[in-house]
Amino acid sequence: MRRVCVVGAGVIGSLYAAHLARVADVSVLVRRPEQAEALRGGLRISGKSDFSASVLAVSEPAELPEFDLGIVATKATDLEAVGERLAGRFAGATMMTIQNGLGAEEILRAHGPWPLISAVTFMSGVRQGDAHVEYELDTETWLGPYAETATPLGAVQGVEELLVAAGLRARAFPDLRPAQWSKLIFNATVNTVAVLTDLPHVSQFAAIGELTDLGHLVRDLMEEGERVAAAAEVELHEDPWEMNVLAVRRGETQAAEGAYAHVPSMLEDVRSGRRTEVDFITGALVREAERVGVPVPLHTAMYRLVRARETA
Amino acid sequence: MTRVCVVGCGAVGSLFAANLASLDDAEVWAYDLWDDHVSAINEDGLRLSGAGEVLGRVHATTDPAELPPCDYGIVATKSMQTSAAVEAVAHAFAGGAVCSVQNGAGNEELIAEHVREVIRGTTFPAGHLAGPGHVVWDTKGDTHIGPFEPSPAPMEKVRELADACTRAGLPTVALEDARGAQWRKLIFNAASNAIAALTGLTHGRVAEPPTRDLAWAVMAEGRAVAEAQGIVLDMSPEELFDYAARKEVAYDHKPSMLQDVEAGRETEIDFLNGAIVAFGERHGVDAPLNRALTALVKGLERS
Numbered sequence: 001m002r003r004v005c006v007v008g009a010g011v012i013g014s015l016y017a018a019h020l021a022r023v024a025d026v027s028v029l030v031r032r033p034e035q036a037e038a039l040r041g042g043l044r045i046s047g048k049s050d051f052s053a054s055v056l057a058v059s060e061p062a063e064l065p066e067f068d069l070g071i072v073a074t075k076a077t078d079l080e081a082v083g084e085r086l087a088g089r090f091a092g093a094t095m096m097t098i099q100n101g102l103g104a105e106e107i108l109r110a111h112g113p114w115p116l117i118s119a120v121t122f123m124s125g126v127r128q129g130d131a132h133v134e135y136e137l138d139t140e141t142w143l144g145p146y147a148e149t150a151t152p153l154g155a156v157q158g159v160e161e162l163l164v165a166a167g168l169r170a171r172a173f174p175d176l177r178p179a180q181w182s183k184l185i186f187n188a189t190v191n192t193v194a195v196l197t198d199l200p201h202v203s204q205f206a207a208i209g210e211l212t213d214l215g216h217l218v219r220d221l222m223e224e225g226e227r228v229a230a231a232a233e234v235e236l237h238e239d240p241w242e243m244n245v246l247a248v249r250r251g252e253t254q255a256a257e258g259a260y261a262h263v264p265s266m267l268e269d270v271r272s273g274r275r276t277e278v279d280f281i282t283g284a285l286v287r288e289a290e291r292v293g294v295p296v297p298l299h300t301a302m303y304r305l306v307r308a309r310e311t312a
Numbered sequence: 313m314t315r316v317c318v319v320g321c322g323a324v325g326s327l328f329a330a331n332l333a334s335l336d337d338a339e340v341w342a343y344d345l346w347d348d349h350v351s352a353i354n355e356d357g358l359r360l361s362g363a364g365e366v367l368g369r370v371h372a373t374t375d376p377a378e379l380p381p382c383d384y385g386i387v388a389t390k391s392m393q394t395s396a397a398v399e400a401v402a403h404a405f406a407g408g409a410v411c412s413v414q415n416g417a418g419n420e421e422l423i424a425e426h427v428r429e430v431i432r433g434t435t436f437p438a439g440h441l442a443g444p445g446h447v448v449w450d451t452k453g454d455t456h457i458g459p460f461e462p463s464p465a466p467m468e469k470v471r472e473l474a475d476a477c478t479r480a481g482l483p484t485v486a487l488e489d490a491r492g493a494q495w496r497k498l499i500f501n502a503a504s505n506a507i508a509a510l511t512g513l514t515h516g517r518v519a520e521p522p523t524r525d526l527a528w529a530v531m532a533e534g535r536a537v538a539e540a541q542g543i544v545l546d547m548s549p550e551e552l553f554d555y556a557a558r559k560e561v562a563y564d565h566k567p568s569m570l571q572d573v574e575a576g577r578e579t580e581i582d583f584l585n586g587a588i589v590a591f592g593e594r595h596g597v598d599a600p601l602n603r604a605l606t607a608l609v610k611g612l613e614r615s
Contacts, residue, residue, distance in 0.1 A: 196611075196612070198612055198615040199611050212586060213607060214610070217603070308518075308522055312512035
């Protein structure tokens with residue numbers, strides 16, 4: 001796997017593209033010609049790493065060279081459009097989805113016969129411009145074969161090795177669902193609470209002193225999610241509440257060092273007037289809950305409130 | 313001559329003060345902390361415009377020590393200020409009865425910490441402050457009052473106050489049990505206010521998808537908590553919700569909690585959804601959606 005195409009150059013896409021450019025031929029497909037233009041001048045990463053990478057950036061799929069691995073790193077809300085743009089092309093490629101929530105693989109699969117790799121990432125950063133990302137959290141990418149396309153585990157391990165060689169942290173799993181669901185439950189909770197309170201992920205998310213403290217709601221939401229996972233026969237890789245407590249503690253340490261608490265992506269979307277990924281995160285959890293017959297009144301309430309908040 | 317003191321002379325307090333001052337047999341005082349408003353009332357009277365034109369002669373003061381002994385108190389502060397305000401003026405009601413006309417539940421309990429004879433009240437008339445000494449009366453409506461059970465005012469006093477308000481142009485019903493009216497309004501308000509505050513929607517839009525089912529589920533929890541206390545609602549909060557959502561009624565109205573959030577003010581969440589949670593806890597009824605809304609609005613207050 002020496003040829004990689006990253007689709008979408010937001011924070012996560014840019015982090016992959018720049019790091020992979022150290023060990024592979026990297027092309028980048030973006031929607032806006034201005035961004036392609038900016039990227040052709042070099043992609044800059046600052047923060048956890050500090051370097052510039054040169055990538056081949058285009059805004060038309062027809063201009064892309066062939067590639068072995070496609071990393072689809074757009075927002076979940078743009079997946080349908082990406083699928084249409086890639087349809088009928090790059091028959092030899094394996095595609096990896098990295099979106100929040102559930103359901104990205106199904107959308108892509110409807111547009112082509114590519115073997116798919118499921119992935120989740122905990123990396124984060126802040127966009128500083130069309131061709132500059134500040135790298136905040138250099139955490140792992142977890143990946144696994146998407147069962148419906150019978151992707152061989154060996155292909156997944158190949159991607160793991162490539163990411164590690166590029167200086168990123170990665171881990172291949174024979175079954176990604178336990179990790180995917182841990183992150184789904186964590187994200188469905190933290191993102192919606194952040195959107196509705198306009199709070200970044202701060203210590204109040206773990207406060208459980210009084211019955212109406214935010215931590216109780218966070219924990220109740222996570223427990224609802226865990227009941228759905230159990231009914232779907234997924235054993236969680238990590239305890240979402242512990243992930244929450246750890247993240248909050250890490251945020252506090254950083255705040256003490258003068259950095260800001262992490263702003264969950266859906267809150268960032270709402271603050272910039274963009275549509276959120278709530279349909280793929282909380283919406284996916286609510287749909288799964290319905291499928292397995294577990295009532296999720298709190299996630300249903302959060303879903304409705306966020307949808308309403310988007311339209312107001 | 314009956315002497316009444318309105319405690320907290322904002323929009324609702326002013327409706328009571330100015331109207332009661334129009335009676336020949338009432339002397340009206342007003343206690344409020346806003347200097348300019350108090351001076352304007354003392355110099356030019358308390359003016360209402362809009363749904364009714366009234367100019368009331370009211371003795372206003374920012375100094376509790378100036379208040380004479382009163383027969384009745386009408387508390388109309390924001391719920392967060394109830395304790396401090398009533399504590400400051402309690403001496404004027406050593407022989408009087410004090411009635412809350414505030415939002416939500418839990419105010420009478422706070423009043424009863426300082427005053428012996430307490431009246432439970434729920435009012436619908438609404439208005440807004442136009443400037444010092446001037447309130448615009450937006451909507452007319454009924455008021456229901458009754459003895460506060462743990463520390464009650466005698467029923468004859470409840471009737472006398474209701475009669476005075478009614479004669480003054482604020483139709484008021486005296487009830488042996490005013491909890492049904494209070495909880496009907498509480499259940500309605502808790503759903504409308506918290507959802508609007510979190511989403512930015514007006515009342516009419518809260519009553520539509522995707523929040524309509526949520527509002528109904530939030531009201532169902534409130535009903536269960538009321539029922540556990542043996543409270544019989546006098547009307548359906550759901551019907552009230554739909555009525556208020558009509559274009560010609562209050563479709564475009566921003567509930568007060570949304571206005572508070574937009575202005576960066578503290579909200580009355582503890583006396584609305586928070587009260588449903590607290591009363592539910594006392595009576596063994598869980599109200600998880602109201603608990604969630606309370607936690608979210610408190611988070612929003614701190615952001």
